[in-house]
Amino acid sequence: MKNLLSSGAAGAILLAITSQSQAATIVLDFEGVNSSYPSGFAFIGDYYSGGVSSDGTSGTDVGIEFSENAQAICLNTPGTSCSNTSRGGQGNPDSQLGGLFFLSGGETFMNVAAGFTTGFSFFYTAIFNTGSISVYDGLNGTGxxxxxxxxxxxxxxxxxxxxxxxxxxVAGGIGFAGLAKSVSFAGxxxxxxxxxxxxxxxxxxxDPDPSPVPVPAAFPMLAGGLGLLSMLRRRRAK
Incomplete structure (x- = not known):
């Protein structure tokens, strides 16, 4: 029975570590999609999945792709006007130059082939027409x-x-149960x-860190989990 309990505890620890790893925070700030600032618009494309934007720029590969109409819009800053949109000095200063939008259709899709869980959040601006967010378990709004x-x-x-x-x-966020593979940004x-x-x-x-690199949130739990596993092994040896 002791061996069974130890194995179960070890499994629980490993599951918790894996869950923490999957829950690591990733931020897409849409900076650097445009080849220069100020510039108008660039199609995002595979910028976040090992490819390039329509401007030929490449970002960190986090396995996220956008549909063909998704673009990075140039955001105004004091003394520089390139659109009719700005963060207004709010949020991280390193995330003031670019945002996500679309010039055609009624929505654009973000695809995450590996899937993601729990939920996600964002900031948005919409002064004349409302919009919506929809989360699906298939790519491109399917499923x-x-x-x-x-x-x-x-x-x-x-x-x-x-x-x-x-x-x-302004801020928005949505939670869900299941494994999501695409998000519709509509309006x-x-x-x-x-x-x-x-x-x-x-x-x-x-005021997020604008880098789309997973935060090593599992490290503290990993250290504690390894320590508990070591203790269980010592008890079993005795």
Whole structure:
């Protein structure tokens, strides 16, 4: 019986470590998709999956792709105007130059072939028309609908130095059960913009690390788990 209990404890530890690894936070900030700043728009394409954007830029490969109409929009900063959208100085200063939007169709898709769980969060701005988020267990909005979220209108009250009506962004988030493989960002084309899409949290960090690199959240649990496994082995030896 002692051996069975030890094996079960070890399995629980390994499962917890794996769960922590899968829950590591990834942030897509859409910086660097455009080849230079300020520039208008660039199609995101495979920028986050080992490929390149329409501007020929490449980002960290996190296995995430966007549909053909998904673009990175240039965001205004004080003294620089390249669109009608800005973060208004809110959030991480390193995530002020680019966001996600679409100029055609009524939605754009984000595909995660390996799938993800729990939920995700984001910031958005939509001052004239509402939008929505839908999560599916198949690619490109196929399969079962796991969750959906309506997005209301946002205010337009940034300072004149940002020269932007779509400003500032507000937070949103959605949770779900199951394994998701795609997300629909929907609304009226050219009327809604998203930024800092964050996996692993249904509440967006107002000042996130903009790097889309998984945070090693499992390290502390790994250390504790190894220590417990060692203790169980010693007890079994006795």
């Amino acid at each position: 079962n609908l796991l969750a959906s979220l309506s997005l209301g209108l946002t205010s337009s009250n940034c300072g004149s130095e940002y020269n932007a009506g779509f400003c500032p962004f 009226v084309a050219d009327q809604i913009v998203f930024d800092d899409v964050t996996f692993g949290s249904v509440t967006p960090d107002p």
